[in-house]
Amino acid sequence: MKNTLTLDGQRVDFEEGESLYQVARRHTQAIPTLCYDDRLEAFGACRLCVVELEGSRNPVASCTTLAQTDMVVKTKTEAIERHRKTLMELVVSENPKGVAIDPLRGKASQELAHLAVRYQADGSRFAGKQSGHSRPDDPNPMIVRDYDHCISCYRCVRVCAEQEGDYAISIANRGFHTQITTEFDGLLENSACTFCGQCVQTCPTGALADGRALRHVDTPGEIERTRSVCPYCGVGCSVEILSKNETIVGVQPAMDGPANEGALCVKGQFGWDWVQHPDRLKNPLVRKDGVLVDASWDEALERAAEGFRKVRDTHGRHAIYGVASGRAPHESAYSMQKFIRVGFGTNNIDNCSRA
Amino acid sequence: MSNPLADMEKPDVIFCIGTNMTEAHPVAATRLKKAMRHGAKLIVADPRHIPLAEIADVVLPLRVGSDVALLGAMAHVIVREGLVDESFVAERTEGFEALRAHVAEFTPTWAEGITGVPAADIERAAILFGQAERGAIYYTLGITEHICGVDNVQSLCNLALMTGNIGREGTGINPMRGQNNIQGAGDCGALPNNYPGFQPVTDPANQKKFREAWGVEVDLEKGITKVRALDECGSSIHAMLICGENTVVSDPDRAHCEHALKSLEHLVVIDVFLTDTAALADVVFPAAAWGEVDGVFTNTERRPQRVRAAVEPQGQAQPDWWILTQLARRLDFPSFEYESAKDVFNELCALSPTYNGLDWDLVAEGRHHWPVPEKGHPGTPILHMGTFLRGKGLFKTPSYRDPAEVIDDEYPVWLTTGRRLAHYHTRTMTGRAVGTQYLVPEELVEIHPHDVTKLGLEDGGLAVMSSRRGEVVVKVQATTKSPRGTVFCSFSFSDVPINALTGSGYDPETDTAELKVCAVRIEPARATLV
Numbered sequence: 001m002k003n004t005l006t007l008d009g010q011r012v013d014f015e016e017g018e019s020l021y022q023v024a025r026r027h028t029q030a031i032p033t034l035c036y037d038d039r040l041e042a043f044g045a046c047r048l049c050v051v052e053l054e055g056s057r058n059p060v061a062s063c064t065t066l067a068q069t070d071m072v073v074k075t076k077t078e079a080i081e082r083h084r085k086t087l088m089e090l091v092v093s094e095n096p097k098g099v100a101i102d103p104l105r106g107k108a109s110q111e112l113a114h115l116a117v118r119y120q121a122d123g124s125r126f127a128g129k130q131s132g133h134s135r136p137d138d139p140n141p142m143i144v145r146d147y148d149h150c151i152s153c154y155r156c157v158r159v160c161a162e163q164e165g166d167y168a169i170s171i172a173n174r175g176f177h178t179q180i181t182t183e184f185d186g187l188l189e190n191s192a193c194t195f196c197g198q199c200v201q202t203c204p205t206g207a208l209a210d211g212r213a214l215r216h217v218d219t220p221g222e223i224e225r226t227r228s229v230c231p232y233c234g235v236g237c238s239v240e241i242l243s244k245n246e247t248i249v250g251v252q253p254a255m256d257g258p259a260n261e262g263a264l265c266v267k268g269q270f271g272w273d274w275v276q277h278p279d280r281l282k283n284p285l286v287r288k289d290g291v292l293v294d295a296s297w298d299e300a301l302e303r304a305a306e307g308f309r310k311v312r313d314t315h316g317r318h319a320i321y322g323v324a325s326g327r328a329p330h331e332s333a334y335s336m337q338k339f340i341r342v343g344f345g346t347n348n349i350d351n352c353s354r355a
Numbered sequence: 356m357s358n359p360l361a362d363m364e365k366p367d368v369i370f371c372i373g374t375n376m377t378e379a380h381p382v383a384a385t386r387l388k389k390a391m392r393h394g395a396k397l398i399v400a401d402p403r404h405i406p407l408a409e410i411a412d413v414v415l416p417l418r419v420g421s422d423v424a425l426l427g428a429m430a431h432v433i434v435r436e437g438l439v440d441e442s443f444v445a446e447r448t449e450g451f452e453a454l455r456a457h458v459a460e461f462t463p464t465w466a467e468g469i470t471g472v473p474a475a476d477i478e479r480a481a482i483l484f485g486q487a488e489r490g491a492i493y494y495t496l497g498i499t500e501h502i503c504g505v506d507n508v509q510s511l512c513n514l515a516l517m518t519g520n521i522g523r524e525g526t527g528i529n530p531m532r533g534q535n536n537i538q539g540a541g542d543c544g545a546l547p548n549n550y551p552g553f554q555p556v557t558d559p560a561n562q563k564k565f566r567e568a569w570g571v572e573v574d575l576e577k578g579i580t581k582v583r584a585l586d587e588c589g590s591s592i593h594a595m596l597i598c599g600e601n602t603v604v605s606d607p608d609r610a611h612c613e614h615a616l617k618s619l620e621h622l623v624v625i626d627v628f629l630t631d632t633a634a635l636a637d638v639v640f641p642a643a644a645w646g647e648v649d650g651v652f653t654n655t656e657r658r659p660q661r662v663r664a665a666v667e668p669q670g671q672a673q674p675d676w677w678i679l680t681q682l683a684r685r686l687d688f689p690s691f692e693y694e695s696a697k698d699v700f701n702e703l704c705a706l707s708p709t710y711n712g713l714d715w716d717l718v719a720e721g722r723h724h725w726p727v728p729e730k731g732h733p734g735t736p737i738l739h740m741g742t743f744l745r746g747k748g749l750f751k752t753p754s755y756r757d758p759a760e761v762i763d764d765e766y767p768v769w770l771t772t773g774r775r776l777a778h779y780h781t782r783t784m785t786g787r788a789v790g791t792q793y794l795v796p797e798e799l800v801e802i803h804p805h806d807v808t809k810l811g812l813e814d815g816g817l818a819v820m821s822s823r824r825g826e827v828v829v830k831v832q833a834t835t836k837s838p839r840g841t842v843f844c845s846f847s848f849s850d851v852p853i854n855a856l857t858g859s860g861y862d863p864e865t866d867t868a869e870l871k872v873c874a875v876r877i878e879p880a881r882a883t884l885v
């Protein structure tokens with residue numbers, strides 16, 4: 001039958017243009033990868049995703065091999081799994097031992113750790129080799145550059161180029177000397193970097209980490225994820241708000257967000273600390289003898305109501321004006337216009353779009 | 356936007372005018388860059404050398420406020436070159452002959468005199484756009500915040516209509532909304548002329564509908580705009596309820612705003628911080644913030660999406676709808692029985708033709724673009740397919756007018772305003788976020804290096820910038836992003852209140868302020884009293 005192939009002994013269908021990796025992910029469990037990100041061109045560099053293909057002498061990378069009718073594919077033979085374990089040991093050897101990779105580092109930060117457990121790879125066979133050196137000298141408070149953990153999957157470089165179109169970072173040297181770097185090997189803030197954080201969120205080892213979220217490693221509690229939408233511009237990027245108990249500890253992009261498809265900018269990614277800033281208004285205020293002082297809800301509501309009543313009674317219904325917010329949700333704007341229209345019988349309501 | 360954000364990856368010619376998209380709508384810009392990787396061509400019209408201009412195929416650095424002349428000349432070239440989509444014009448539009456006659460004298464050479472853009476570049480841009488299979492137009496406040504904002508938009512509509520670039524995938528007239536829910540505030544009827552769902556308040560059928568729904572007599576006349584209301588404070592307006600807006604810093608002519616709010620008998624502000632505006636109030640209510648409330652935002656592509664509470668509100672803060680419900684009950688207003696955000700949203704859906712087919716549960720995943728006229732309707736990603744709201748698309752014939760204020764010997768420099776990537780509006784949020792504040796800790800006036808020297812200024816030094824309305828002291832940044840003779844500031848820093856300078860005029864139809872143009876004088880700070 002057209003557009004079907006044999007995957008681990010099962011006949012499965014595929015869509016035109018799908019890679020073997022994608023077909024397998026849809027039908028069985030995911031093949032392990034480290035350099036793969038759905039939004040990027042398949043790269044075929046980490047070699048973890050290799051599979052046996054009947055008629056092919058060597059195993060092929062499943063992420064870069066397009067599915068074809070009647071292929072016979074085996075995704076986890078003993079030889080393949082042994083190959084993956086060796087690769088994993090090599091990769092793990094590049095990483096400093098005993099450094100916990102907190103999930104707050106980034107969305108994909110647990111990928112390497114999970115695979116290391118799955119393949120029981122400890123890296124001692126190849127110990128002593130390491131590519132990349134960290135940049136603790138970069139003072140920006142958003143992106144931590146722990147390149148000691150870098151495994152040269154180039155996901156950061158690719159996301160910056162392919163997804164962002166920023167081309168802020170690139171690869172210097174090769175092999176164990178590989179180093180992710182900016183132009184002139186400088187600080188991110190002196191490069192074309194826009195601090196969108198996409199490189200952080202795609203890094204599978206936590207080598208690039210969210211410096212804002214990392215402050216909360218020791219905040220007690222499990223990380224909870226709440227799906228929401230960025231509070232800034234009109235693009236409406238979907239995000240996950242990360243919280244521990246009642247503390248917001250980070251924001252990560254929602255990969256299936258319809259407006260952003262996993263992208264964010266610096267504001268949505270790193271601009272959330274204001275929510276629990278000490279400057280927040282925590283209780284109502286009323287003006288007494290010329291100054292604003294703390295008040296109870298009851299007192300403040302009464303003062304507000306009384307003031308509107310008085311103005312309506314002395315100056316008439318059109319003497320009152322409402323300005324709704326373009327940032328608060330619908331329920332705010334709808335209640336505002338209804339409050340003014342129903343309450344005073346006037347259409348004196350506007351929002352902040354004219355300025 | 357007439358078309359969805361996903362369509363930004365599909366045009367073959369992109370025309371961005373008055374939008375610094377990589378800074379104001381960064382993620383949307385990433386989608387345009389993808390279109391360009393697939394071979395799309397980019398035309399950028401902006402007075403400043405913005406990042407988009409770096410990657411554009413044709414750059415049109417027009418003088419601030421001269422958009423109508425530029426766009427009229429592009430229409431002229433499209434007619435002259437025979438690039439008009441005659442069948443689209445015949446089937447779907449009216450008034451084209453009037454436009455054809457109108458633009459006959461708008462030659463590129465004439466436009467060069469007004470805009471400063473070489474005639475040859477105007478020709479190139481017009482021909483590129485005119486030949487597009489799928490041409491899409493994107494704009495923001497650089498088009499609307501002018502005394503001729505309506506004329507600017509109509510000029511863009513003319514271009515889209517005459518080339519048939521509307522009502523199809525990858526085309527359209529696409530204004531990008533600046534704030535997360537500014538689209539939603541309009542959808543909800545927070546407008547002096549419309550009920551929710553853009554139903555005019557002066558239409559008797561709508562009056563009946565809302566009289567019955569809310570059980571009260573409704574006002575039969577339009578209200579006044581906020582701009583007029585600020586003018587009327589102390590005369591006919593005596594009380595204001597302001598929700599989540601820092602009017603004093605964001606609106607033009609700060610002195611006038613402050614004076615207006617101070618002349619009220621009663622000012623109530625609902626906000627998350629004690630903003631400069633809240634500080635003037637008689638009563639301030641603490642609002643629950645993003646991350647603390649459930650609700651709906653509608654983005655620039657008309658897509659309602661749910662926001663959700665992740666944590667409890669700070670202190671005693673409460674959601675806006677709750678505060679207004681409590682206040683309404685104190686005042687014995689009928690029809691405020693809400694127990695949740697869901698109740699409020701579902702009432703909106705029931706009363707709005709654009710949201711009729713939606714409810715709280717249906718917007719959970721944000722799959723629809725409004726209008727969604729009835730349940731089961733898939734939504735409307737692309738507007739104006741097959742027909743326009745009014746039937747036929749109407750060509751209008753705007754003519755170029757000077758800005759409200761033009762440079763002269765006393766105020767010889769153009770000032771234009773806008774956003775920077777790291778900050779948002781008056782910085783009540785981004786100024787309290789370590790990362791964004793780190794990137795841009797202070798206001799800078801961006802001046803061309805040549806002008807820095809000419810004006811006797813120093814890069815990094817302080818300057819006094821004054822207009823007919825006020826003056827500010829601001830640090831100088833020499834940059835070729837600004838063209839000679841024009842400088843740029845954001846309006847984000849209340850310690851450098853650029854709105855003390857702006858406010859020279861308003862669009863007569865929409866009352867939108869001309870924030871993009873004002874005439875200023877710039878001198879080294881040491882020469883005056885600082």
Ligand code: SF4
Pocket residue numbers: 143156159160164166167168169192193194195196197198199200
């Ligand atoms: S933060 Fe964004 S722009 Fe900066 S290096 Fe990472 S991906 Fe590139």
Ligand code: SF4
Pocket residue numbers: 230231232233234235236237260263264265266267268269380381382383
């Ligand atoms: S993440 Fe950036 S582009 Fe996306 S909605 Fe927020 S501010 Fe806009």
